[in-house]
Amino acid sequence: xxxxxxxxxxxxxxxxxxxxxxxxxxxxxxxxxxxxxxxxxxxxxxxxxxxxxxxxxxxxxxxxxxxxxxxxxxxxxxxxxxxxxxxxxxxxxxxxxxxxxxxxxxxxxxxxxxxxxxxxxxxxxxxxxxxxxxxxxxxxxxxxxxxxxxxxxxxxxxxxxxxxxxxxxxxxxxxxxxxxxxxxxxxxxxxxxxxxxxxxxxxxxxxxxxx
Amino acid sequence: xxxxxxxxxxxxxxxxxxxxxxxxxxxxxxxxxxxxxxxxxxxxxxxxxxxxxxxxxxxxxxxxxxxxxxxxxxxxxxxxxxxxxxxxxxxxxxxxxxxxxxxxxxxxxxxxxxxxxxxxxxxxxxxxxxxxxxxxxxxxxxxxxxxxxxxxxxxxxxxxxxxxxxxxxxxx
Numbered sequence: 001x002x003x004x005x006x007x008x009x010x011x012x013x014x015x016x017x018x019x020x021x022x023x024x025x026x027x028x029x030x031x032x033x034x035x036x037x038x039x040x041x042x043x044x045x046x047x048x049x050x051x052x053x054x055x056x057x058x059x060x061x062x063x064x065x066x067x068x069x070x071x072x073x074x075x076x077x078x079x080x081x082x083x084x085x086x087x088x089x090x091x092x093x094x095x096x097x098x099x100x101x102x103x104x105x106x107x108x109x110x111x112x113x114x115x116x117x118x119x120x121x122x123x124x125x126x127x128x129x130x131x132x133x134x135x136x137x138x139x140x141x142x143x144x145x146x147x148x149x150x151x152x153x154x155x156x157x158x159x160x161x162x163x164x165x166x167x168x169x170x171x172x173x174x175x176x177x178x179x180x181x182x183x184x185x186x187x188x189x190x191x192x193x194x195x196x197x198x199x200x201x202x203x204x205x206x207x208x209x210x211x
Numbered sequence: 212x213x214x215x216x217x218x219x220x221x222x223x224x225x226x227x228x229x230x231x232x233x234x235x236x237x238x239x240x241x242x243x244x245x246x247x248x249x250x251x252x253x254x255x256x257x258x259x260x261x262x263x264x265x266x267x268x269x270x271x272x273x274x275x276x277x278x279x280x281x282x283x284x285x286x287x288x289x290x291x292x293x294x295x296x297x298x299x300x301x302x303x304x305x306x307x308x309x310x311x312x313x314x315x316x317x318x319x320x321x322x323x324x325x326x327x328x329x330x331x332x333x334x335x336x337x338x339x340x341x342x343x344x345x346x347x348x349x350x351x352x353x354x355x356x357x358x359x360x361x362x363x364x365x366x367x368x369x370x371x372x373x374x375x376x377x378x379x380x381x382x383x
Contacts, residue, residue: 013253020246020254020354021366023275024289027327027353031368071244071272105244107354 001040003050007057009037016076025111032080045088054081058096062103071105078109086116220289228286232299240286246272246354254355258366265360272354276329276369279351280316290326293318297376305375308344311335315377317348317362319370328369333359 001009009015018035022028032038044050058081061074072078078100086093097113100106220227220239230238246254251270258265277288281296288296296302297316305311311332319328330350338345351357352366362372 013250014257016250017254017257017355020272021368022353023277023287023328023369024291026325027290027321027368030321067247069245070247071250073247073250107243 001037003044003053006037006041006044010041010080011061011074011077015080016073019076019079019108022108025108025115028079028108029083029112032083038080038084041084042087045084051085051088051092054084055092055096057081058085059099062099066105068105071107072103072109074103075106075109078103078106079112082109082113082116228282230282230286230288232296233301234299236295236299238281238288238292238296240278240282240288242286243273243275243354251356258352258355258358261366262358262360262364265358265364268349268357268359270356274351275353276351279349279357280329280331284351290328293326293329300378302376302378305377308346308375311344311346311375312377312379315375315379317346317350317372317375319365320373321370324373326373328365330362330365332375 015035015037019028019031022031045054058078061078061081064074066072066074082093082096082100085096093116097116100109100113101117103109220241222229222237224241226241228240228242230240232238251272255267255270258267271284273286274282274284275287277290277293277296278284278286281300282288297318302316305315313332313334315332317330317332318326319330321327328350330348333347333349335347336345346362347359348362349357349359350365350369352369358365
């Protein structure tokens with residue numbers, strides 16, 4: 001199977017139907033892991049340029065216009081491509097995840113990419129490299145990420161959660177966090193030392209929330 | 212202004228709906244966008260090919276199996292929350308197949324014992340030839356539609372039936 005044929009299989013309705021049998025992300029990833037085309041793709045990842053080609057294809061799919069009335073038809077393909085990159089290279093997976101998190105109406109891809117981005121500090125040294133351009137303002141439903149301002153570009157990056165307020169202007173409007181409960185209060189206590197990015201589900205807009 | 216802290220699918224998540232156990236504990240949930248008609252058609256075609264004896268009842272992606280059983284098809288609930296719901300809603304495990312009744316819940320587990328699927332018992336009929344019971348289940352297969360099927364006639368990823376649970380009460 002050529003790379004193009006594998007991509008067609010990954011992006012097919014049939015693949016989406018197979019993965020969408022799952023009721024949660026764990027089962028969805030189990031289905032992905034054992035699928036013959038995905039396994040073939042994993043082997044191909046060691047060949048020169050394949051990972052970069054997957055990343056380019058991820059960007060292409062992320063930028064595709066889709067019918068906003070429905071779930072994004074590229075949802076499963078975006079999850080699989082990001083998962084494949086994650087098998088090969090944490091930096092590429094983080095970059096892909098940052099792009100995918102801005103795509104509207106996703107389900108599995110959104111859940112997986114959030115996991116990639118929100119990995120614990122210790123496992124997430126590269127996360128700072130994924131920050132997307134800072135523009136405009138956040139909107140209701142946007143995803144929010146935060147990183148310490150004073151650190152290097154490789155600063156650890158944390159996923160805070162989704163905003164429920166339109167026109168988010170201040171970190172105190174952040175209404176949610178995915179952090180373990182025991183980490184929440186210390187994090188909030190020093191939130192003034194963070195810069196947060198609001199990454200939109202709906203409009204791809206982001207905003208710097210300098211303390 | 213103050214910072215409110217929630218979990219995804221929690222009560223402050225814009226994608227969740229108010230949903231609680233009988234004891235009042237919030238059940239984390241998230242509503243999923245509907246899939247396009249051609250995607251749903253592909254799902255139906257694949258299920259028809261792979262499980263031809265299952266009968267499609269309805270096709271929608273906006274709820275999952277747990278949402279069908281415990282949230283009236285309104286939202287998605289993670290299978291990890293099933294033990295909590297069973298406990299707080301007063302379910303008990305039905306020890307024998309002959310005691311299973313329509314309306315009971317069947318829980319499916321994967322090879323390592325994790326809950327991966329749930330369904331509702333539609334009916335139970337005696338199977339005279341084999342001196343056992345024929346149980347019929349209604350369950351939502353991920354985002355691929357609701358099917359009426361035999362207990363073990365589900366896609367492989369949905370595991371195997373591991374037990375029946377009921378909340379039935381009888382007068383003393």
